[in-house]
Amino acid sequence: MDLLIKSATIITLNSENEILKGDILIENGKISRISEGIELPKEKIPSTKVIDAENLIALPGFINAHTHCGQTILRSYADDLPLYEWLFEKIFPAEGRLTKEIVYYSSLLGIAEMLKCGTTMFFDMYFHEDMTAKAVLETGIKAVLSRGLQTDERQQQRLDETKELIYNYSSDKIKVFFGPHSVYTCSYELLEKVVELSEEFNTGIMIHLSESEDEVNQCYEKYDMSPVKLCQKAGLFTRPCVAAHCVYVDDEDIEILAENGVTAVYNPTSNLKLGNGFAPVFNLIKSGVNVAIGTDSAASNNNLNILEEIHIAALLEKGMYKLPEILKAQEVLKMATVNAAASAGIHNTGRLQEGYSADIVLIKADDLNMLPCYNPISNIVYSSNPSNVFATIVDGKILYMDGKLLTIDEESLVKEIKSIEKVLKESI
């Protein structure tokens, strides 16, 4: 069914602060027209659903540029720990117990939460990633997926799984990237191999990069250079590269990221919760680095609420520099939309523009916490929460509307998650 969104307040993100009042016509999953007073021809009326958006704000769907959807099942399993203790002593051993079936339901749980927050696409790194792909296709959300890679006796198997993902799932909905986990879990040779393969398969790379002080110190000890320089040396930045965290990057690192068109993904909550500190977001942007925004996983955040991430991102920088104008609301909104799409070379989403995919979030503008509205962009960044999300639309299909998930059976998902929780409580 086609869609006509009538009389919306439209944040296009096409140009600085462009806000229109008008209609959006969606045909065959694409935005075919944005204009005032669109009238449907008679023959189109039966096949077009009309949404009265007089009290709604329409903007590009949010893109969560770094998460681990299959890890949602470990929410609140290991909290208040530093990164390496959290990862090596708690998370990796627990992940050994996660079956394909668990990762499937965990992915559904993560996707359900993201849809309720207005997310239309996410970047993911995990294992049993074919199960995340299955959940993506069933629910209708979009994703850039990667099988996490590490150096050990199963390194080749993980590379083979990445190739299988590419063969089996690459489509309009799913892009597959190579996902070397980090410089501390991957050998230099593996990093080089990933570059070679990403060239061969004409795809990109996502990696955790310079997340903690320990990572950087160990990298200097082992390689006598920073993680950013090591990745550059291995050739990672000759490919489209999405680097999560980038907390401990010095001026030379930032220049390298900017010159090579690397996207840095800001994960403020995860960085705070794991005690890793604050990424130099202002310096990154000022130096020309493309910055996107991500929640990281529900095991380190502990939610997948991109609206909260946007809010925290906008506030942190102001407080750190004691400069409220340093990171404006519109800039943060771009990180969660346009910039993220650009990071994967996807040029038909992240904006509301004719010809683009209809990946749209509709936000209620007349909820109490959204009133009054002198500036819709400010209200979204500083005032909104997931209860204000009215609809999440991907490729013109409504996946969430008025409190209901339309492609996920929420009741049976809750039952499945509770029974998995029971099993995991006894085994991890």
Ligand SMILES: CSC[C@H]1O[C@@H](n2cnc3c(O)ncnc32)[C@H](O)[C@@H]1O
């Ligand atoms: C091998 S699949 C991906 C792997 O990444 C782990 N992970 C999740 N969050 C983080 C983080 O912030 N830093 C490093 N690694 C992280 C996840 O548990 C999976 O094992």
Ligand SMILES: [Zn+2]
């Ligand atoms: Zn991560």
